Amino acid sequence: MLQKTSAEVGGMGHSVKRKEDLRFVQGKGTYVDDVRLPRMVYGQMIRSPYAHAKIAAIRTEAAKNHPGVLAVITGQDLEKAGLSWMPTLFHDKQMVLATGKVLFQSQEVAFVVAEDRYTAADAAELVEVDYEELPVLVNPHKALDADAPILRDDREEKTNQIFHWEVGDRHRTDQELQTAPVRAEVRAVFQRCHPAPLETCGCVADFNPATGRLTIWETSQAPHAHRTLFALVAGIPENNIRIIAPDIGGGFGNKVPIYPGYVCAVVASLQLRRPVKWIETRSENLQSTGFARDYHMTAEVAADADGKVKALRVKTLADHGAFNAAAQPSKFPAGLFSVCTGSYDFSTAFCEVDGVYTNKAPGGIAYRCSFRVTEAAYLIERLMDVLAAQLQIDPVDLRLRNFVPPDKFPYQSPLGWTYDSGNYQAAMNLALEKIGYRELRKEQTEKRERGELMGIGVSSFTEIVGAGPAHTFDIVGIKMFDSCEIRIHPTGKAIARMGTKAQGQGHETTFAQIIAQELGIPVADITVEEGDTDTAPYGLGTYASRSTPTAGAATAMASRKIREKAKKIAGHLLEVSAEDLEWEPGRFYVKGAPSKAKTIQEIAFAAYTNLPPDLEAGLEAVHYYDPPNLTFPFGTYICVVDIDKGTGEIKVRRFVAVDDCGNIINPMIVEGQIHGGLTEGLAIAFMQEIGYDESGNVQGGTFMDYLVPTAMETPNWETDKTCTPSPHHPLGAKGVGESPNVGSPAAFVNAVVDALSHLGVRHIDMPITPWKVWQILKEKGVAE
């Protein structure tokens, strides 16, 4: 057990108020668009109105001659520098500026640079592009048809298939499905959606010809990885590139990839030798940057007559759009989708995924989840409900019957994962008690008799986070460790830097709390700094709930290295052998004589003033942490909905979320993360969708038609927790930011389907809009 520190020290378990808030509440944050440099100029992207078209000509003269315009860059210009294409983060390449043809609506075609934003926008309108339209492929189910247009003629393989990937025991799974007494199936589309952080993507690229250095202020969740990629792709020596990710206005996976706008700003700055700012609009953000999901899934379960599950078979079609810009570093084309057996003890399973190209924006990124885990959790939690309905077993009872039991951890899943720890029953029981499940079922029965529509949805998800062990995860070969460097100043204050980069998660507070826990230095005395590649140790960034599992662990380990050295100094100061010393947060004391002690502050001063002869000066440490395994947070969510039979409107009456993320660093921040993730889950279940019409025109490309919830649609969330520490994390922590977004969509959908299940409804695809529900009510003859 961790020793609890005082509130003043503020170690683990304290709801310390966030250090970063003081600047944010006063409007003193520094986001990329707030960066203003002398002689800075502005870039504006010109984008394709067509989803698939040959570029016959681009005429830039009028734009170039417009007063205030400094440059117009096209794909042909980039081609000369070998930069018209760039690698994606998953074994593909994508166009920076289109050459030859465009492959999705709003694709980047040319880049205008001018003295100010308004002139750049004016000049963009003066660039004339002649397009010749080509047949458009929108439906992924038609991508592999013989008459489908081949979209990527740059590739050797003349097919729209990107990959076929399979895992598990096909033969045994097929056999079980053939012979089992019960077989249930669900076909579910996890729609294309977009993370839409409130700040869009952007950068300021500043090449200084005097020093030869390139500084890029960038909305990046992974600044070090971006630095290495810029060095490899543009051929600039890595020591001459400095990426600064300043305050970031939300990321949710959207800010992991490198986007064409960044590359164009860099090229323009190198050419003009002036700082170039490029900030995308919201519409550009929604229409062209990393989308998420677009998984078309079929799942089948084999079970006994009493509902004990035996085998799971999953077949999925993955629509990646025009380029496979999946921002995921695992060795598997479908990321961690094979965690789709979820919280249940299947004896065998088989999963296959086919990825295809279509004329849509490229992706997909992991939107507030680890690489396809949301799709997996949604699928298995939907399937369990379909099986329960088929067997007429209560969905809770079916889950309890099939949970991986607590004594089976570490649990080897049939698709190859080792779950570190779990107690699924405990989380379920707490959620049931908190929401009053059995009473709600009674109420539902009564309401049904009166013709009212009420539903209860359960989701008992298992997450997989913290990428990741070096043997399974890398970005261009760089292993997915993360890092922390701590320096203790002579006066006992400290600065710490990590390879991660917060976008609202509160690292400046929580990482300080880890150091406070390990060294007893008060949180107020610790500065945490991230995002500057010139100063922070190398790391792979913040996404996939990896910061606490990796950099958080590194912070604990670096603190412990400092404590080891501090012990030697304390022994020197107290004139005893280091072995005779005991530690309690903040001081070493002599065993049996607790008044003979040296505080960490006294030791820090001695590290610079009064050292034992065999020690070097200073008190600092750096640690690179490669986790031995991923962590597996879990929980049970229960949602209650009421449906208006006149309008199809769904009201979320109650939502109880019981999360287990192991040991908690800051309960206030964890709860805030859960509120936010549940709200995004609500948005996905009921509102958010990036659709396309048959011509490839994006529907949902602005905030007028890509609906995100306001305070009016968002209910109050009821949260609670159980605690099953991770056995392999130095602090027993697991990571939490994404659990609510992974676990909740199924709870919402299960609740709506449950409300309509007596009418024979077994599945409704997201987003479940009032219009969709009303159509079902009308079809079933119950609409009012």
Add this chain to the structure above:
Amino acid sequence: MTAIDRNSAMSTKVRIRFKINGADHEAEVEPRLLLVHLIRDVLGLTGTHIGCDTTSCGACTVLLGGKPVKSCTLFAVQVDEQELQTIEGLTENGQLHPLQEGFREEHGLQCGFCTPGMIMAAHALLKKNPHPSEQEIRRGISGNLCRCTGYQNIVKAVRYAADKIK
């Protein structure tokens, strides 16, 4: 409109006078300059943010004559002879406004990008209705999007400020 027309339109700058956060200002602006760009780019008050291009998100909310407006959807020339307040004008003598304090105390922010606009919208609400109910708070901030918090703690933060201002 041709490029030449645009040039002549650009050259016709308009002189405006206004008060912002209590101080008098004068500026010569193009008639098409958006208020949010006057605030951010001309005056350097970068606490007011831009989150969309359709007047949907409210990140750019400031007070004009005490009323909340989305500054991305007004021209700078429209504030001639008027009074503006931005997030930078909320702190008095280094003291946080109760709303600013409330957002920190109740964890009403995460990435901080929506926060200035959200606080200004709440500020306008509390001026009009010092004791709002939860539903009134939710309606009062319904023109402002937050992608991080789920609003629950923002509601608490506004209530914290309302209680404190009493």
